[in-house]
Amino acid sequence: MPGIALLWQKDKAMYDMAFESTAQGADYLGDPGLLTAITISLFTNRHAAEADILPDAAVGQKVDPQGWWGDYLAQTGEMDEIGSRLWLLRRELDQDSVVARADVYAKEALAWLTTAKAGRLRVSALHVAARRISRGYLGIEVGSERLLEDALRRENWLFTYDYKNAEPLDKINYFTSLTQSGA
Numbered sequence: 001m002p003g004i005a006l007l008w009q010k011d012k013a014m015y016d017m018a019f020e021s022t023a024q025g026a027d028y029l030g031d032p033g034l035l036t037a038i039t040i041s042l043f044t045n046r047h048a049a050e051a052d053i054l055p056d057a058a059v060g061q062k063v064d065p066q067g068w069w070g071d072y073l074a075q076t077g078e079m080d081e082i083g084s085r086l087w088l089l090r091r092e093l094d095q096d097s098v099v100a101r102a103d104v105y106a107k108e109a110l111a112w113l114t115t116a117k118a119g120r121l122r123v124s125a126l127h128v129a130a131r132r133i134s135r136g137y138l139g140i141e142v143g144s145e146r147l148l149e150d151a152l153r154r155e156n157w158l159f160t161y162d163y164k165n166a167e168p169l170d171k172i173n174y175f176t177s178l179t180q181s182g183a
Contacts, residue, residue: 006036033155033176034113037121038142041109042159043168044068046083055091084109089163094135098163102130106140113144122146136164152179 005018047067048054057063068082085105092098107128112118114126127143143156154177160169 006039033153034121034123034144034146035155035157037113037118038110038157039168040082041112042084042086042106042140042142042161044083045087046081046085046109048085048088052085052088055088086161086163087166090166092163094132099130099132099138102138102140102161102163103128106130106142110142133160137162137169148178150180153177154179 006016045066045068048065052065054063054065066087085108086102088105089098089102110126110128113121113123116122123144123146125143125145127141129141131139131141133139138161140159140161141156142159143154145152145154147153156176161167162169
């Protein structure tokens, strides 16, 4: 069963559930791939770690460690935390250390896809890399391989992330291939 597809709404600078018209009205559009799982993993705010310096603390504003209330279950060992710590890069200067931290945060957010907890979404190979694409903007490359029945599916995306404002700008699904086993 596919997950619910997310659609980037550029004018609102947010993702929303995608719908399709049907004879009965409208229905959720499904995502048979990994795009929704990757989007949620990268662009929702994971709870800050104890050692993290929060962006608002640096300017004397109220400190909010972000996160989802369900992250409490991660502390009990019942499930993993959801999201990434990319939001911690807000207010950072354009330095190589920011790109390095983004790389760590993105890999941390997507690591669950390589474990049994990912279920049908589990990947056999995962490549994640962050790089500076221009001042204040990062490119986050995600590549995956997973076996679907008798075929190997490779998917690759490039997400553009505005770390000064802690928001994604766009995503490009730039390569998808399916190779039959034994071919």
